[in-house]
Structures are given as C-alpha cells and as structure tokens.
Amino acid sequence: MKRLLAILTLISVVSCVYGQFEIGISLAFPREFKDPCNSAAVASGTTNFNIDFIDTLNTGSTTSFPVSNAWTYVSTDAGASWLSPIVMSAIGGTFYPDTWQSSRTNAASGSVMYYFKCETESTLTSECPENNPNTFPLAANKAASIGDPAGDHIGADGRIWNTYDISGFWASYDSDEFFFRVNLAGGWKDNHFVLPFTNYFHVLAIPILNNESPYRDSLFFAVLVCNVNLLVVSASDGLYKFWAEDGDDDPLNNYERIGSVTFTPSDPGDDTDFSVKFPISMLTSNGWGSWPNSSRTVGTGCATLTAWLSGTDPQFVINDVTKSSGVVFNTHNYTIGTNAAPTLAPSHLVTTNRDTSWIDLSCTYTDANGNLPTQRQLTIDRGTPSTTTIGSLDHGYADGSVFTHSATYRCDFIDSLKYKWDFNDGAGVVSTGWRYAVVPSEIGLQLTGASWTVGSDLGSLDTVQMSEANVITITNTGNCSFNLGLQVDSLPNYWQLDTVVNHDTTVIYARFNDSAAPPAFSAFTQNDALSRTLLWANGTRFGAGGLNISYCVDGANTEKLYLAFIVPNTYYADGSQRIKMSLWASNTLP
DSSP states (O other): OHHHHHIIIIIHHHHHHTSBOTTSOBOOOOOEEEEEEEOOOOTTSEEEEEEEEEOOSOOTTOOOOOOOEEEEEEESSTTSSOOOOEEOEEOOSSSOTTEEEEEEEOOSSOEEEEEEEEEOSSEEEEEOOBOOSOOSSOOGGGSEEOSOTTOOOOOSTTOSOGGGOEEEEEEEEOSSEEEEEEEESSOOOSEEEETTTEEEEEEEEEEOBOTTOTTTTTEEEEEEEEEEEETTEEEEEEEEEEEOOTTOOOTTSEEEEEEOOEEESSSOTTOSEEEEEEETHHHHTTTSOOSSOTTOEEEEOOEEEEEEEETTEEEEEEEEEOOEEEEEOOOEEEETTOOOOOEEEEEEEEEEETTEEEEEEEEEEEOTTOOOOSEEEEEEESSSEEEEEOOOSOOOOTTOEEEEEEEEEESOOOSEEEEEEEEEOSSOEEEOOOEEEEOOOOOOEEEESOOOOOOSOOOTTOEEEOOGGGOEEEEEOSSSOBEEEEEEEEOSTTOEEOSSOOSSEEEEEEEEESOSSOOOGGGOOGGGBOOSSOEEOOSSTTSSOSSSBOOOTTSSOEEEEEEEEEOOSSOOOOSOOOOEEEEEEESSOO
C-alpha cells in the first residue's frame, strides 16, 4: 500500500504532465529559453525582441513538438500592470531555426519590463515576474499564467468530478519562496462520501522539478493538496519527496512528506481560487538541487484526480491536467533613451588551391547592452557592390557574436576583395568601413619534355624542327593566369644569334600553340626569333599562343612550345653542343 499515494500522484502528474501515459495524453518536456534580448531602446522608436525556444530535454522516445504560439508580455509601470501580449513570429532559416521575434513602439521616455512565453501542442514555458514586494494571495500582475485559460481540459469520459477542471494556473517567486495559484471550475473538497459506503478522495498535485539536478532521474518533488485515508495510507497537504533506493529503478517506490505549505485561504475549502507558497530551502535542503540553477527554470504543471477503494483494490481517475509547464523565474527590462553603440572586429582568411580561392570573412559584433543587431550586412565590391544579410548561430551579443561569410572563387582570379560590414543595434549604423582581403598571386608551372635532343651529323644551314614527340608542354599549376616569355641564355662557342641567317649566325625560333601537330617550318617568321634578351609572347610574337594561360583545371591551362633553328653556315665546334633557354611566366605583360 505504500506505493498507492505515489501512483495516484506522480504517475498521474509526472507521467501525464511530464511524459506519456496510457490515458491518451501525448505530452513532452517544455521548451527551454535561450538568449532573450532586445534592440536599442530608442525614444519614440521601435524596439525589437528576440528569443530562442530550444529543445534539449526531449530525447529518446519522448515526442518533441514544434512551437505553435509565442508572446511578449510588456509592462511600462514597473510591473504594476501588463499590456496586451504581443504575438511573436518565427524567424527560421539556417541561423535562426528556433528564434522568435516581436516588436513595439516606445514612448518618449521611461522604463520597460518584459518577459516571454511559448507553447507547443502539449507544453508551455513562460518567464515570470518576481513577487516583490511580496503579496499573498498571489496577485495576477506578479505571476505568469502557466495553466490553460482556453480550457483545454481532459475529455469528460471517465471523470468523477467535472468541478475539478483547472481553469487557471499561475506561478511566481521571490528570493526565498515559490508561489503558485490555482483556479478550479468548482470549489475544492478533499473528499466526497457517497452512499452506501464509497469514500472518494481528491488530490491536487503540483510537481516541482529541477531538470539540472544530478538526481533528476531518481528524485521528484510535488506539492499535494489532499486529505487521503485509504486503509493504511494517509496523506495531507504538504510538500512531498519521492525517490528511488539504491538498486531500485522506480523513483516512485519511496516517499515522505518533507514539510508544510502555506495556503490562502488557510484551507482551500470551497474556494475556487487559492494560492500556495513554500520556502525554496525546503527543496534545496532535501536534495532537490541548488537554486538558482543556471537557467532559473522549474518544471511544473497541475493535475487533479480522484481515488477510491473498490474492495481492497485502489482505483483512480484523472479529472484534469495542465500542459507540461516550465517556469523561468526571470524578467527583462530596458530604459528608453539609453544605449551604448556596439563594437565591430572584422577579420578575413584567404586560402588558395590552384584554381580556387576561399575567402572567409568574419566580424565579431559585441554590444555591451546585449542588444540584438537589427541590421547585419556584408557588402562585397568587385566592381559592383553586392550586399548580403548575414546570420549567426550565437545570439548572445554581450560577450561577442561572430558573423561569418565564405566566398569561393573558382577559375576567377582575385587579387584583392573590397568589403565592409554594417551593423545596427536599433539606434544607428556602425560600420567597419571598406577593407581589403588581398590574395597574393602564386605563379607555378610544370614542364613536360623540357629537353630536346636534336641528333648528330648536322650540316651547315640545315633546318632542324621539333617533332610532336619532342614538344614541350607547359601546365599552369599556380593560382593565377600568366603570360609566357623566352630568353636564350647560352649558345655553343662562336655561334652568333640573329633574326636572319648570315655567315656565322643562327636563328632559333619558338611558337606557342595548342595544336598537337608542330607547325610547318615555313610558319616560323622573324617575329618568332629568340634573343638573348627576354621577349614576351604578345599575340604576334611566338605565334598566337603564350597569353593568359588559365589556372582553371577545366580551362585552357596548358600550352605547347615548338622550337626550330637553322645551323650556322660556318662554325667551329667539336662534340656535343648545348643551347640553353629560359622560360618565363608573368601574370601581367611587362
């Protein structure tokens, strides 16, 4: 019988409000809040609000539901009253998949307090005003509604008391206590005795869960409103602790009442509206975990159920249950007309790999007020400015958020990239001004067939021409296109170099082209004659080739070089002779 109370309470509340249960209510853990922020508080201007509704608790088989609705609650009188909630909309996209936004127009001066709320099909999460100065019963302006005022209750089938429909559920806090308020459709009674002999006991349960506790899988807490007496089991109003013993996988097997709670009215009695509070220390001193936790969030909900004995067998029916709820005990504020401009720290990284240049641009946006950027743009100018709106996955702006953009240029030579970043925190544009990402030119070439063995037994004025088998192939292996030039470095002794053949002179010719077949000897002209001075191909000299050799592997990134020469009429030489030439490359013509 010891398990009966636990089964009647936490199975119905934790398993229904915080999981999935066979009664057909499909629920999940509530969304978590991350990086709430606003833009600059401009007098008589627009302030934008952003927040991320993230989901890290729904893992394994637990169903995760998308956010369906969200609101921003605003007070302009320090929380004395709250304006109609502002409906939020999802931003979406790669950098803002969980971010929702809203906006409002400010007055000319004053301070604004605000908080956020979101809901899914089965969950609700809300930030919450502080109950300061403390009021009890809990006042509506010092609490957040975390119930379901729209009346999304459990279906009527199987219920015993419809008057225990939950019509409102609120939460609040101060430095020492947690506060909750409950509205029911009808007045509360702990039990109903129905003739001839059945006593129906009613339980209202409010789980108090710390998802950051190291013992969250084996330790639960709940406020119970009840006066249960089922055979040897009895329970009364109070705060209860449920846990698993060592080696026991079921945290519902063991429980104890760890303290009293305070009601107003002192006994809920027939009242349809009552508040309850208890010291936070009652939780933290009993293993609940530390408070405040890092997210300042408590998991909760509210459920009503009825239990009775059928013979000696316990029975129960759930009368109503709210959505699985998360309460973030926190609010935000800003003062109209005060602002510190954001700072920008731009940088870039350039890497190249033959035919591709990667330029990674980044800018760290830091706002001392934590203000979100309403404008976040990158402009790149390569003759025509192009502006792009940039996003970031980091939405915490007070400690710096990095915005990045990667530009890839393939088969498109970049010597420098002109760019600037423009941000606006809502109060005015802050710009980096124009900056340059310099891409150094890296010339690289590979030669195939860099030597030519002419043969022997050459007679005077013989013409010698390179065959297809001897052709020199030049491949661009750098990151920029280039032009080609040639220069004769050395000749055999007593040879003289000229553009025409004379008594002791020779002419060495060169032509660049893409043809697999060498040109006919008659195609070589004086424009193709080499010199001891470096000469550059120009579209006429050395044939039509040798210009703008591509660095793109899919383009014209190779060039063929064919050589020819005329043996001098008279020369003095014995044995092998060598002519040495240099091949030059430049990405611009001299």
